[in-house]
Every structure is written in C-alpha cells, then in structure tokens.
Amino acid sequence: MFTASDLDLGVYTPVGDITVLAFCSIMAMFIKQSYIGSEKKRFRIIMCIIIFIFISAASNVGVQMLLKASVIRPLPIYVLRLLHHVLLVTVMYLYIQYLRDPLWLPSNSKKRYQIMSCAAILLCVAVDIVASATKFGFYVSRSGEYNSTFDIFELLYTLFTTTIICLLIKFKPRLLYRVFWGIMGSIILANALLCIQMIYKQISYTTLAFFIPVVGIVFMFHSNPFNVETGAISSDFFTKEVKGNLSKGNDMLIMCCTMNDFSRSISMSPELKSDFYKFFRSNVKKGILYSFPNERYVLTIVKNKRIDYEKVVEKMLSDFLDSHSKYNIDYKIVIMESSKDVLSVDDYIHIIEYSEMKMQFNTICRITKEDVKSYYDKNYILSQLEEISAKKDLFDPRVLVYCQPVYNIKTGKYDTAEALMRLRLEKTGMVFPDQFIPLAEQFNLIHNLSMIILNKTCYAVRGFIEDGYYVKRISVNFSAIDIRYDTFCNEVKSIIDQNGIAYDKIAVEITESRSEADFNLMKQRVIQLQDLGIKFYLDDFGTGYSNFERIMEIPFDIIKFDRSMLMESHRSNSSQYMVKTFANMFNDLRYAVLFEGVENENDEDRCIMMKAQYLQGYKYSKPIPIDDLRGFLSPAVNE
Numbered sequence: 001m002f003t004a005s006d007l008d009l010g011v012y013t014p015v016g017d018i019t020v021l022a023f024c025s026i027m028a029m030f031i032k033q034s035y036i037g038s039e040k041k042r043f044r045i046i047m048c049i050i051i052f053i054f055i056s057a058a059s060n061v062g063v064q065m066l067l068k069a070s071v072i073r074p075l076p077i078y079v080l081r082l083l084h085h086v087l088l089v090t091v092m093y094l095y096i097q098y099l100r101d102p103l104w105l106p107s108n109s110k111k112r113y114q115i116m117s118c119a120a121i122l123l124c125v126a127v128d129i130v131a132s133a134t135k136f137g138f139y140v141s142r143s144g145e146y147n148s149t150f151d152i153f154e155l156l157y158t159l160f161t162t163t164i165i166c167l168l169i170k171f172k173p174r175l176l177y178r179v180f181w182g183i184m185g186s187i188i189l190a191n192a193l194l195c196i197q198m199i200y201k202q203i204s205y206t207t208l209a210f211f212i213p214v215v216g217i218v219f220m221f222h223s224n225p226f227n228v229e230t231g232a233i234s235s236d237f238f239t240k241e242v243k244g245n246l247s248k249g250n251d252m253l254i255m256c257c258t259m260n261d262f263s264r265s266i267s268m269s270p271e272l273k274s275d276f277y278k279f280f281r282s283n284v285k286k287g288i289l290y291s292f293p294n295e296r297y298v299l300t301i302v303k304n305k306r307i308d309y310e311k312v313v314e315k316m317l318s319d320f321l322d323s324h325s326k327y328n329i330d331y332k333i334v335i336m337e338s339s340k341d342v343l344s345v346d347d348y349i350h351i352i353e354y355s356e357m358k359m360q361f362n363t364i365c366r367i368t369k370e371d372v373k374s375y376y377d378k379n380y381i382l383s384q385l386e387e388i389s390a391k392k393d394l395f396d397p398r399v400l401v402y403c404q405p406v407y408n409i410k411t412g413k414y415d416t417a418e419a420l421m422r423l424r425l426e427k428t429g430m431v432f433p434d435q436f437i438p439l440a441e442q443f444n445l446i447h448n449l450s451m452i453i454l455n456k457t458c459y460a461v462r463g464f465i466e467d468g469y470y471v472k473r474i475s476v477n478f479s480a481i482d483i484r485y486d487t488f489c490n491e492v493k494s495i496i497d498q499n500g501i502a503y504d505k506i507a508v509e510i511t512e513s514r515s516e517a518d519f520n521l522m523k524q525r526v527i528q529l530q531d532l533g534i535k536f537y538l539d540d541f542g543t544g545y546s547n548f549e550r551i552m553e554i555p556f557d558i559i560k561f562d563r564s565m566l567m568e569s570h571r572s573n574s575s576q577y578m579v580k581t582f583a584n585m586f587n588d589l590r591y592a593v594l595f596e597g598v599e600n601e602n603d604e605d606r607c608i609m610m611k612a613q614y615l616q617g618y619k620y621s622k623p624i625p626i627d628d629l630r631g632f633l634s635p636a637v638n639e
Helices: 015-033 037-068 074-103 107-133 152-170 177-199 206-222 235-247 262-268 270-283 309-327 346-357 369-391 433-442 446-466 480-484 488-499 516-530 548-553 563-571 573-588 601-609 626-631
Strands: 138-140 146-148 232-234 252-259 288-292 296-302 331-337 363-366 399-408 413-425 429-431 473-477 506-511 535-541 558-561 592-595
Touching (some): 107 152, 177 206, 262 270, 270 309, 413 446, 413 626, 446 473, 446 480, 480 488, 488 516, 563 592
Parallel strands (some): 413 473, 473 506, 535 558
Antiparallel strands (some): 252 296, 399 413, 413 429
C-alpha cells in the first residue's frame, strides 16, 4: 500500500482529488434523492458533470500512483492522464450546455457549437498524443521521470473559460443580479485557485477548481428560495416577512399582479424575460417579489416616510402598461397597504384573491377599508352558510323567504308569486342573494338552502290556504347543483307532503344548463315531478344560453322572459317583432309566457300586446316578506 507521503512528488498531493471524490459522491447522492422531474434535463447535465469530475479525479490519482510505482508502465499513465484531461474539457463543454437555458441561447447555433466543441476536443487529443510521441509534450522516460513542456489542454481550458465568461457578461440582463454574481464568483474563485496553484508550481487542486462552479450552479439555480426564471421568492416566505415588518411597526405596500399564462409566455420570449427583470430592477430596488400559485406575483415594499409611494406606484404602473401594450398579456393588478383593519397576516393574500374574483382582466384595483370589511363579511357569511348546512334545520331562522307577487293578466289578480331567498345574520343584518348565492354555490352549500326555502314556502302556502286565501302556486328557484342530487325529487315530494299541501301549489324554477349531463338530469327530474302535478318554469329566457331544441324537449309549463328581452323590444320595431314572435310561438305551443322586470305602464302595455299571461316587476311590488303576500292575495271564494 501507499501513504500520502509516498504520493508526494513535490508538485502533487492527493488531498485535493480525494476531497473532490468525497464531495462528488455526497452531492450526487443528494441530487438523486432530491430529484425534480420538471428539471430532468438540467439535473441530468449536473449529474454528468459530477460523474465526469469524479472519474477525472480518480484518474489523476491513478496517474500519480503509477508514476510513483516501482515498475513504470507508460501506457496506463498516458491513458489515465488523457482521460483526466478529456473529462475536464468535457465538463467545461457541459457547463456551457447547462447555461444555454437560463441564458436563452439561440437553439439554431446549438448543433454548430456541438460540432465545433467535439472537433476541438478531438484535435486536442490528437495533438496531445503526437506531442507525447515526439516527446514535445508530456512523456514518461524509462527511468520513471516525466516531463511536460507543452500542454494543449491548457489552451482549450482557457478557450472554454473565456467563452463562459463572455456569455455571462453578454447575456447578463437575462440573469438575476444575484445569480449572475453567484455563478461569476464561483468561476473567479476557481480560476484564482488555479492561478495560486501555478504560482506555487502545484497540480494538486486542478480537479477541485473544476468542481467549484458545480457548487455555484446547484446553489444559484436549484437551492435558492427564489425562482431563477422570474426572480420571485417562494410564497412560503411571504407570511414571515410581512409578520416581521408589522411586528416592528413598519408600514408596507403590497402590489399583486396576476398574469394569464405568464409562465408559458416568459419561457417563449427572451425579450419578455429581460424586460420583466429590468422592470423590477429599475422600479423597486428595495422590494421583494414573491411567486404564488396560479401565476400570481406579489411585491412587498417596506415604506419609507421620505418617499412618495404614490409616485412610485404610478411610475411602476406606467412602465408595466407600456410593456403590456407590447406583449399583450392579460393581467389583474391589486394594490393595498398594510392596515390595522386586516386581522391576520394570512388575510392579506386572501383579501387580494377575494378582490381578484370580482375583477375583470386588464384592470387595476386599490384595496380600501370597505373592501377589507367586505372580505370579512364574506368570511362571516360563509361560516354561517356552513353552519346552516351542517345543522340541516328546515326552519332555520337565519334563512328568510321573501317573494314577489306575479300579476295574472287574465284574472287581473295576484294568484302566483316567486319565492326569493334572503339571509338575516347577527353581525351583518340582511344579506341579499348576490352576496351569498355565489358563495353557497362555490362551496356546495346551496342545496340545503334551497330545501329550507321550499319548506318555508310550503308552510306559508298552507297558512294562506288555512286563512282563506286563494293561492294558485308559488315558484321556488333551484340550481343545477340541486338537480344533480339523486335525492332531489324525493326531497321535494317529502317536503310538500310534510306541509300537507297539493303538489300543484308549488312550481320549480330552473335555468337551462349548457352541460349535456345536467340537461339529461333536468329532463328526468321535470318528467318525474310533473307526474305529481308540480309545474316547471324555465327561468331567464333570453339571457346567456338558450337552445330551442332542448327547450322543446323538456316539457316546461311557463317560460319566463328576462327583463333584457323586454328592454330589447323597446329598441326598434324589428326588435319588438322578434320578441313578440318568440312570445307568440310559445303561446302557440301551449306554454304560458311570463315577463319579468315590468316597471311601468308602458312596459305592461307592451307585454300585454306581446301576448304575455303573467307579469312580474316593481310596477306591482318589490320583493316582500312572504307573510306580506296576504295583502295581494284574494279570498278563496273568488277562485
């Protein structure tokens, strides 16, 4: 066996190469265990670099061992030395290959670069072999001494190193400031090590110098909290930063930009990527950018009292909109400041998300105190909806039934009505449908509300009948979500039975669905419940999606024309003719026609002229508590 002193030839010690062997083994293991599928290509290049450096270090140790052996065998020495140098040169080639993606190097030059690199390596191998054979370069004498007056690989190392440095400098705007200096610093450190080694006439740390940039690449591109493609820190750090600043009493400006399909756009456009970085470097020197899911980027700035942040925001928006006109990427921008009204750090992002839901693309929203209050009201409403759903009380006092009387043109009386939903909550008071229906549908809480309204409507109808009033029917709205429940028909039947009223006293209002599955379910439910005598209304005809073939296929009883159709009939004679034709067609097919949104006598006259049977709107009554419907109903003796 041999010891370190046995291998000490004056210019070489194995410490450097053995250190590299250990580091390569550890790093390869860590990379393998933390393998990221989306980074497969780039990680494969890193693994190749590490493997090549490992073999190169082992080859270098082998060369020195053979040079110190009692019997000198030149051929294995030449082979291992050549392998050592070829692998190190290949590592330099792979460095450039790795940097192609983050530097956005043109793909059309890739093949030419590969051919030139391979040719240069083969040429150097040939020159080195010839130099050794002619004893002009490295050679080993029979006595065991070796000489090296010329090394062609040093020129190739210099060429590759110069190429890497030039590429980094040339395409510096395409890299983050910290990434550029991290990579450049590792290369400078590696070359400094080589220079020191040359000064002291050493060759012990050559492989280590080639290993140092690998550490720079792994840390800069894969182990940072920020995304090197966008410069954004992971959203996991957002809460900690905001909490830390607020605890110190620092006011903050928070700007959020959600861009539609931004990741794909930035991956396809080096120009966009470069402009994106320039935008943040030039506008926000002290801000921190965070990356959230769904293409959302949040910028936080700790406010300084000496700076006019209104001007900062206006400048940023101006620059951003200039870029938008160039790249035309849909966006939503939300701007807010830290506030004592925000109860939790996590709520800052939730408030932004809540505001975005109400925004159109390519708009800017500034969060106000009213927006914060609206967010907390929404959360409170949602918690109440969840509680109502979990409680399953069909007489839950928080759910109110309002109704809007419907005028029967033929009888001149109010014998029907539409049931409407309201909530009355302790903290917010009266809550209208536009505030809670979308929430209830989004979180699948609507079904229990629908059944409560049905139950309370049936209960009120029984009360009207017992008090001697005539009620032809009252309609209740149901959503496509309700229709999807397998128990829907049985629940409706059971609730009507429990209240002891006739099935024809209740009508079901539904809106036509675009979904084929929902349409088929709707058809089944209509037929099943109509057999009991329950009437069906097609709600909101004339808005959104209306398919005449499907309408004809489902045997509705009443078609409700949306107010937009009534307004359309006022526009021109041709518009009036069109709406009137629709109404006449439904009449001829034995559907009853109801016009919603009648607000004055002119509306009423027009609807009567268009053969409507029922009218509903503010001309007759605003929505009222269902108990107040008694003021519109007629005694049963007048039936």
